[in-house]
Amino acid sequence: MAEIINLRQVRKAKERADRETKAADNRIAFGRPKKAKTLAEAKKAIEFSRHEGHKLTGGEPTE
Numbered sequence: 001m002a003e004i005i006n007l008r009q010v011r012k013a014k015e016r017a018d019r020e021t022k023a024a025d026n027r028i029a030f031g032r033p034k035k036a037k038t039l040a041e042a043k044k045a046i047e048f049s050r051h052e053g054h055k056l057t058g059g060e061p062t063e
Contacts, residue, residue, distance in 0.1 A: 032040075
């Protein structure tokens with residue numbers, strides 16, 4: 001005979017698993033300490049300013 005399953009329990013188990021995977025993704029994305037975030041932002045700002053500093057200034061490009 002076939003095994004009887006409760007569809008409500010299966011649905012709830014699937015929802016719990018989905019929430020857990022989303023929580024794990026959020027822990028990776030947002031789980032950094034404030035000091036690490038500010039350090040990364042400072043490094044990004046320094047790299048941006050270095051990049052902008054190497055741009056050539058001048059007139060319009062010639063064809």
